[in-house]
Amino acid sequence: MDILGLSTSPSSGGAYALILNEVHGNRRLPIIIGTFEAQAIALELEHIKPPRPMTHDLLKNMVQAFGAEVHQVFINDLSEGTFFAKIIYDDNGEEREQDARPSDAIALAVRFDASIYVDSEILEEAGIVSDSEHEGDLSATPKEQKQTEEMSKLEKLESELQTAIDTENYEKAARLRDEIQKLKS
Structure with a gap:
């Protein structure tokens, strides 16, 4: 499996959904994780090095x-x-x-560049089959699809902005703030 992405999960009180993607297949596995674990994974995926070691960096060391x-x-x-x-x-x-x-294990896996595996029975039970050729809602109009894409881009930028602020990367935070303002206008 590889990491497809992280997204906020409104139904779980501010937690995040970590989406794993089957490397040689079409199934995805969403796992609800906490904010701190999501941040730890996102920082490493974005190659952001905080000024002091975070918990998973310390554990790796x-x-x-x-x-x-x-x-x-x-x-x-x-x-x-x-x-x-x-x-x-x-x-x-x-x-x-x-x-x-799993959230802690994956936070370490990304730091060690380690492989991520999921038991096939778990993928059968909790996995979601993805039809990559027909992603998204086919009944949506092009305008609705564009609005959805812009909203998900906005959500991603806002998440990156929060991470930049939390890690005191203010130059990146200012750039992201400007991108968000441009997208909103």
Whole structure:
């Protein structure tokens, strides 16, 4: 799986939906994650380095200091709507596993450039089949489709702006603010 993106999830009180995409297939897996975990994943995907190490950066540094490397993340269970994951890592030549929340495991995976796997039964149960040739609402008019695209672009820019502010990257924040104002006008 690879990370297709992050989006706000209005139905879950400000949490985010992390969307995983099947690399050799057409299924997607949405996982609801917290704001801090979403920020940790987004910062790494956008190659934004905060002035001080964030929690997952610290964890990566400690794992490496002990001579270990994360090789893969495996989302291996879904129970009562909760996903479970394992971090599979090499500890000085010995393969080990660590139980983790998928959001934390994926935040580490992006830092180690590790593979992300999902159990096929979980994809069957919770995955969404994507028809990439016919994405979106076919019944929408071109004007409605353009408004939807602009809204999702606006939401993405606003999320990036918040991340830039949180990481004290004020130059990027100013540029994003200007883009948002231009899009709104």
